[in-house]
Amino acid sequence: MAEPSAVVAQLIFGIVRGILLGCVFALIAHGLNLIWGIAKVVNVAHGEFIMLGAYGAYFLNLFLGLNPLVSAPIDAALGLAVGLGFYFGFLHRELRGKEAITLQSEMVTLVATFGLSLFIANAANVLFSGNFVGIPWNAGSVELGILQIPLGGIYVAILSVAIIALTQIFLNRTYLGIGIRAYSQDIPATQLMGINPTVVAAIGTGLGFGVTMAGGAFLTVLFPTGIYPYMGALYAPISFVIVVLGGPGKMWGSLVGGITLGIIIDVGQIFLGPSIAYAVAFLTLIPVLLFRPEGILR
Amino acid sequence: MTMVLSVAEVRKDFGGVHALRGVSLSVAEGRIVGLIGPNGSGKTTLLNVIAGVEKPTAGTVTLDGRRIDRLPAHRVVELGIAKTHQIPKPFLGLTTRDNVGVAVLYGSRQDRDVARAFDEANWVLRLVGLERHAETLAANLTVQDRKRLELARVIATGSRILLLDEVFAGLSPDELREAMGLFTRLQKEIGFGALVVEHVMRAVLTLSDRVIVIDEGRKIAEGPPQQVVRQPAVIEAYLGREAARAAT
Amino acid sequence: MKLPAIPKLGPTVWGIAAFLVVGAVAAPWIPIYPLTILIGLLVFAALAYSMNFITGLTGYVSFGQVVFMGTGAYAWGYVVGTFRWHPIGGVLVGAAVGALLALGLGAVTLRFRGVYFAIATLVMPLAAVDIILVTPALGGGQGIILNLGFEPLSWFYTIWVILAIEIGLTYWVTHGRIGYGLRAIKGDEDAAKTLGIDAARLKLFVFCFSGLFTGAAGAVNAWTLSGVFPNDAFALLFSLQMLAMVVIGGMGTLLGPLLGAVVVYIPHTYFLTVVVGAEFIVIGILIAIIALVIPEGIVGALRRHIPALRRILE
Ligand SMILES: Nc1ncnc2c1ncn2[C@@H]1O[C@H](COP(=O)(O)OP(=O)(O)O)[C@@H](O)[C@H]1O
Ligand SMILES: [Mg+2]
Numbered sequence: 001m002a003e004p005s006a007v008v009a010q011l012i013f014g015i016v017r018g019i020l021l022g023c024v025f026a027l028i029a030h031g032l033n034l035i036w037g038i039a040k041v042v043n044v045a046h047g048e049f050i051m052l053g054a055y056g057a058y059f060l061n062l063f064l065g066l067n068p069l070v071s072a073p074i075d076a077a078l079g080l081a082v083g084l085g086f087y088f089g090f091l092h093r094e095l096r097g098k099e100a101i102t103l104q105s106e107m108v109t110l111v112a113t114f115g116l117s118l119f120i121a122n123a124a125n126v127l128f129s130g131n132f133v134g135i136p137w138n139a140g141s142v143e144l145g146i147l148q149i150p151l152g153g154i155y156v157a158i159l160s161v162a163i164i165a166l167t168q169i170f171l172n173r174t175y176l177g178i179g180i181r182a183y184s185q186d187i188p189a190t191q192l193m194g195i196n197p198t199v200v201a202a203i204g205t206g207l208g209f210g211v212t213m214a215g216g217a218f219l220t221v222l223f224p225t226g227i228y229p230y231m232g233a234l235y236a237p238i239s240f241v242i243v244v245l246g247g248p249g250k251m252w253g254s255l256v257g258g259i260t261l262g263i264i265i266d267v268g269q270i271f272l273g274p275s276i277a278y279a280v281a282f283l284t285l286i287p288v289l290l291f292r293p294e295g296i297l298r
Numbered sequence: 299m300t301m302v303l304s305v306a307e308v309r310k311d312f313g314g315v316h317a318l319r320g321v322s323l324s325v326a327e328g329r330i331v332g333l334i335g336p337n338g339s340g341k342t343t344l345l346n347v348i349a350g351v352e353k354p355t356a357g358t359v360t361l362d363g364r365r366i367d368r369l370p371a372h373r374v375v376e377l378g379i380a381k382t383h384q385i386p387k388p389f390l391g392l393t394t395r396d397n398v399g400v401a402v403l404y405g406s407r408q409d410r411d412v413a414r415a416f417d418e419a420n421w422v423l424r425l426v427g428l429e430r431h432a433e434t435l436a437a438n439l440t441v442q443d444r445k446r447l448e449l450a451r452v453i454a455t456g457s458r459i460l461l462l463d464e465v466f467a468g469l470s471p472d473e474l475r476e477a478m479g480l481f482t483r484l485q486k487e488i489g490f491g492a493l494v495v496e497h498v499m500r501a502v503l504t505l506s507d508r509v510i511v512i513d514e515g516r517k518i519a520e521g522p523p524q525q526v527v528r529q530p531a532v533i534e535a536y537l538g539r540e541a542a543r544a545a546t
Numbered sequence: 547m548k549l550p551a552i553p554k555l556g557p558t559v560w561g562i563a564a565f566l567v568v569g570a571v572a573a574p575w576i577p578i579y580p581l582t583i584l585i586g587l588l589v590f591a592a593l594a595y596s597m598n599f600i601t602g603l604t605g606y607v608s609f610g611q612v613v614f615m616g617t618g619a620y621a622w623g624y625v626v627g628t629f630r631w632h633p634i635g636g637v638l639v640g641a642a643v644g645a646l647l648a649l650g651l652g653a654v655t656l657r658f659r660g661v662y663f664a665i666a667t668l669v670m671p672l673a674a675v676d677i678i679l680v681t682p683a684l685g686g687g688q689g690i691i692l693n694l695g696f697e698p699l700s701w702f703y704t705i706w707v708i709l710a711i712e713i714g715l716t717y718w719v720t721h722g723r724i725g726y727g728l729r730a731i732k733g734d735e736d737a738a739k740t741l742g743i744d745a746a747r748l749k750l751f752v753f754c755f756s757g758l759f760t761g762a763a764g765a766v767n768a769w770t771l772s773g774v775f776p777n778d779a780f781a782l783l784f785s786l787q788m789l790a791m792v793v794i795g796g797m798g799t800l801l802g803p804l805l806g807a808v809v810v811y812i813p814h815t816y817f818l819t820v821v822v823g824a825e826f827i828v829i830g831i832l833i834a835i836i837a838l839v840i841p842e843g844i845v846g847a848l849r850r851h852i853p854a855l856r857r858i859l860e
Binding site (some may be wrong): 042044090093094103104106107108109110111112113114115116117118119120121122123125126233237240241244273275276278279282283285286289290293 | 835
């Protein structure tokens with residue numbers, strides 16, 4: 001008698017946790033997706049910027065006692081600046097004056113950002129030491145029937161969705177946002193609209209980095225002791241899979257992909273163990289690429 | 299035996315867009331068929347379907363009675379049909395000669411000997427007048443030379459039927475005259491057949507034995523060049539309804 | 547009229563051959579420590595050439611290349627540990643398994659272009675290690691620990707043979723008809739298809755070579771460690787080092803991977819004694835700069851800027 005109900009309770013718990021996790025995953029993937037969708041660059045160093053966001057939250061907590069929710073906007077502002085620097089220092093040279101991003105350019109940026117990821121992760125390893133660190137912040141939890149849900153997880157999930165919604169409003173409702181969307185679809189047309197493509201691409205990239213680093217801060221709430229220099233090696237592939245699942249350039253796709261992956265991982269962990277859960281999560285990429293290359297959203 | 303390419307009732311949809319709504323035509327080796335029509339009428343799509351780049355939604359493409367519409371593009375080339383790209387697609391990092399050499403090595407000749415293939419490539423380069431640029435990287439060619447390179451490559455594949463997508467577009471009157479002269483010479487020397495797509499009528503009317511006009515994915519006229527251009531439906535497709543009424 | 551150079555053995559080939567022959571003759575007299583460094587260098591060179599097959603020749607960036615290394619190592623560890631095979635037999639099995647896996651994975655992933663291929667391959671080693679962790683027959687999280695003893699000369703000659711065959715194959719592929727087909731695919735795959743190139747088959751062909759030699763090198767690497775450990779065997783860092791070697795040396799060239807192996811491996815051994823991972827700070831920046839400024843790598847840049855070297859380097 002108790003057996004099936006325990007399974008159901010576990011399943012519900014897995015789904016709820018998966019949704020919370022998935023919303024934050026969605027946010028970090030959203031950062032990748034913004035850069036991918038707008039500047040047409042797949043940032044292989046994405047995971048390293050998540051890591052920097054997490055360390056940002058860690059140091060702000062260590063030195064100023066800030067909690068990760070407060071650190072996130074500071075991270076985001078930092079990310080915006082870093083993103084602008086990244087665009088001008090890195091991408092501009094390759095993308096400048098191009099009317100469309102060729103496969104060749106794509107490979108160049110892929111390899112270049114991969115070099116950057118090696119650099120950042122290992123520099124962080126030397127600077128921050130290779131130990132796992134965490135932020136001692138606990139927002140308590142709520143009881144929902146038999147379930148105990150950590151409040152911190154609820155906060156970051158809600159904030160993640162809110163940030164995704166805000167970027168959507170920015171892209172759809174503001175002049176600059178519409179310019180950015182035009183750039184992402186047709187670069188020459190952007191120029192005809194009187195918009196400077198360089199400015200638009202740079203802002204789009206900065207936006208992506210801001211979102212990514214804020215996401216890094218939120219992750220520290222879900223994984224309280226999971227901050228270390230090579231953490232990007234896990235979250236970057238997760239972000240890649242989510243963006244492909246949701247469809248590159250489809251911003252709500254990140255949310256759908258993120259929640260899908262969060263549920264696969266969390267429910268999978270309960271019933272199949274963590275290893276197989278992650279293996280399944282990674283391999284969902286293949287059927288999606290084969291049968292729904294535009295992503296699971298229409 | 300001369301090769302005959304036939305297209306029967308070919309339709310092609312891209313999602314909701316009906317690019318081709320049932321087109322039929324045939325091209326024989328040694329004959330030049332012109333294919334004209336306004337922008338967006340489906341000319342490039344038709345060439346892609348024949349070349350195996352796109353699969354037709356319905357209808358058949360046959361070569362000497364044998365279905366080729368389910369074959370991948372490279373198999374179609376092996377059978378002797380090759381297509382140029384409306385926007386040239388040279389291998390930018392290779393020299394002009396290497397671009398042509400690749401076509402010899404992999405086209406319908408299936409000659410695996412690299413040295414011999416490059417002799418052949420040199421011959422084709424001389425035919426089309428690109429020998430001066432043999433060692434030039436394709437990335438450094440002008441747009442006009444890139445178009446020539448497109449032509450050189452399809453000839454180098456040894457194909458018996460060429461599908462030419464707007465190779466005469468964007469030329470000045472002088473260049474156009476020269477290019478048409480070149481085409482006529484090549485055709486005499488090699489004897490290929492061709493389906494020549496043009497947006498501009500002049501080249502097609504002069505070069506073709508027969509002309510087909512398509513509009514919105516449908517064939518609206520077919521016949522000898524001078525006869526076809528006088529048909530009201532053709533004038534209408536090109537110049538609009540008013541002009542058609544005025545002409546009759 | 548100038549005919550294109552008919553493939554004949556140029557200075558690069560002689561240089562590489564001399565390097566290999568001198569190494570083979572001198573090996574028994576090389577002191578242990580430099581010999582182990584040389585073995586490591588040859589393993590890295592073998593990995594670099596195998597990355598060159600796919601990424602250098604076709605332009606498909608394989609972030610997941612280490613999956614072949616890891617499976618090669620596990621295949622080796624399994625037959626040597628469970629069936630008591632001779633380690634060299636294990637290396638052959640590792641190579642075969644690597645090639646078969648490449649055939650299977652390539653048939654699916656090579657349909658994806660550009661970044662999609664990179665991502666699809668990236669997840670393979672991640673999934674593989676997760677699966678191995680829960681596979682008791684392969685030692686689970688423990689890995690496979692063998693007590694094979696220290697045999698540097700056997701390691702040396704095994705990896706030497708693998709590398710020599712691999713370089714020979716690279717020469718054969720790059721200097722023949724297939725090389726032109728691959729360069730065309732790298733330049734513009736759609737255009738290549740419309741000129742009669744069976745791109746799918748050609749890509750799969752070189753990907754199998756790539757898997758074969760990566761598997762073999764992974765097996766030799768496991769032999770030198772006398773064991774296989776899940777997180778090390780599938781460490782993405784190997785993929786990244788392979789890519790680094792090819793990018794730095796010169797994608798698709800004959801000499802590039804060897805140069806890249808020297809540039810990446812030698813600092814690696816040096817820095818190991820300083821701070822683990824510190825060399826990647828330098829290598830990372832180097833790759834980024836090379837990709838953006840001289841995407842053709844050292845060999846390509848030398849050829850472009852020093853005409854005298856054009857006939858020598860390949
Ligand atoms: N890959 C595609 N996806 C969607 N629509 C396409 C595609 N290719 C062509 N079309 C559409 O099919 C129609 C015919 O295009 P096309 O064959 O290029 O015309 P033409 O060459 O005569 O100018 C156009 O409406 C075009 O927008
Ligand atoms: Mg067209």
